[in-house]
Amino acid sequence: MNTLRPVGADARLEIEIRRKSFEASRGGSIDVLHDLDFAVEQNEFACLVGPSGCGKTTTLRLLLGLDHDFEGRIKLPGAGEPRIGMVFQEPILLPWRTVEENVRLALPKALQGKNLDHLFDALGLGKLRAFYPGELSLGLARRAALARALAIEPDLLVLDEPFVSLDEATAQQLRHLLLQIWSEHPTTVLMVTHNVQEAIMLADRIFVLSPRPSHVVGSFLIRVPRQSRNPQVRSDILRSFHERFPTQL
């Protein structure tokens, strides 16, 4: 039995997964998540890190309602029908629609006709609104996917490795763009990443997961304001992260 229910507008995201398993191809079942509990405060930027295959994407799929087969409870932020923006590793844009059409198709009724100039400009997509996804590099397609996720003014932004397999300069540029837009319009963010340095640049809090069956080993709060996280400060934070979680990743 599971429940997936939205609560009041100022609520936080609460994940309490008692058990999630998959049927193994050779019979029996594989326990992936076991007593996985954490909460993300309203407008907090949280990252989820953990060993490969521990169940990070599975956790996101459960909270997005893409998989209902689990024991536990997930409380989403936002009132009524919460708006959830999501960006996956694959940008998943409709190839026969322009960038702007892809973004507009995602808009809820209340935001139809919204002026998107500022968002497109902020993401460097101003001149590419009429382009088709096939005409974009991976970096630009990721920008379009971010635009689509942010345009809906989400109560919750869910990101699954959105900067993976980009060259470092492009990834860094996108991280800065995301932070800039998020600081103008803060929302609750849960992002999966393999990259602890990326998490240290972006997050208020990092949740560290154990190997399968996965639970939260600990949460790492970063109190230093983002604008003060220069390379030296980030490397100090990274050192204390590794001191606290020496074997997890």
Ligand SMILES: Nc1ncnc2c1ncn2[C@@H]1O[C@H](COP(=O)(O)OP(=O)(O)OP(=O)(O)O)[C@@H](O)[C@H]1O
């Ligand atoms: N539909 C499925 N059927 C069976 N097993 C699955 C299914 N989806 C995921 N798994 C298994 O569940 C485990 C967790 O997968 P998941 O993709 O959530 O891990 P992850 O932490 O996101 O991995 P990575 O860091 O490598 O992206 C893996 O062992 C995976 O093989």
